[in-house]
Amino acid sequence: MDDLEEGETEDLQKLGRYIYISSWTKKYEESLTLWNYAENNGKTDGIRIGMKKNIFKTETINRNVMLHGQYTEIRDLEFNIGIxxxxxxxxxxxxxPHATLNEVIYTNDERLLKPFVHQKHSNGFALLTGQLGIYKRHEWREQQEIRYMLRSLPLTVKEMNxxxxxxxxxxxxxxxxxxMREDIRFVDLLLKDDVFEDMEVLxxxxxxxxxxxxxxxxxxxYAPNAVVATSRLRIRS
Structure with missing residues (x-):
């Protein structure tokens, strides 16, 4: 990610490394700042892609599996294919077990940017990871970022007993x-078959x-029906 602070916690280091993100923007107008992210050796020769929401294939699983050495019953649960x-x-x-679409919230509240996630209570403890990946500093607000998030923990089903x-x-x-456990460097998700049908390319x-x-x-x-346009901006080379 572009923000090196992301994923930090006060008590469990960079726990956010177990969250997998695909970043987009809800900003329809062009942005010089966002174009600059696409620079390659000083040339902004990238493209901007517009797609419908919820672009990843899913399947509903309804069966019993041997998962991490433990018999597990899965009933009518939506998975991204391959997960x-x-x-x-x-x-x-x-x-x-599927990616969710979330809107980034911009704040300078340090308690939200770098939270405590390990919480003890009378019956044991909890890991409050639900807000990781949601907050960025106010200075990033021009991005108007939305992101697909696939949340994980480096634990087996048996270990989470x-x-x-x-x-x-x-x-x-x-x-x-x-x-201590290594994170999976990346997770590939299959796109829906019709995802390119009404794609816009700038x-x-x-x-x-x-x-x-x-x-x-x-x-x-791959996308013969895509609508293609050229940036209206004129920038000195």
Whole structure:
């Protein structure tokens, strides 16, 4: 992510590294700031893509599986395609097991930007991770960012067994694993079959004619119905 502060917590280091994000903007008008993110060796030859919401394929799973060595009953639960297989082959759990679309909230409240997430209570403890990935400093507000978020924890279903976790030994072992386990570097999600049907593409203000020709060839193959336009901005090269 562009904001190096993101994902930091006061008590469990960078816990946000277990959240996978696809960043977009709700800002319809062009922005020089956002175009500058697309610079390549000083040339803004990137493109801006507009798509419908909820672009990732999902499937409803309704069966019993052996998950992390534990018999698990899954009933009418929506998964992004491939996520269950990722859980079957890795020490990770996705909760929920599909990406959600969220609007970034801009603030300078340090308690929200770098929260405490480990909370003890009379019956054990809780990890309050629901607000991670939601807040950025006010200085980033021009981005008007919305993002797909896929939340995970580096724990197996068996390790998250509530009877074991609510013991001093279980809590200690869980916190150690969260701090020490490697995150999965990225997660690929399949796009819906119709995602390109009404796509809009805006060519960057410094995009060369050669690059535009390459773009048209790709669109002809993968998104022949895409609406293509060129930036109205004129920037000195």
């Amino acid at each position: 269950l297989n990722k859980m079957l082959t890795s020490n990770v759990s996705f909760v929920p 509530i009877d074991f976790l609510n013991t001093p030994e279980g809590e200690k072992r869980l916190l150690e694993k969260i701090k 060519c960057g203000p410094r995009m060369s004619e050669k690059k535009k020709e390459e773009l048209y060839e790709l669109l002809l193959k």
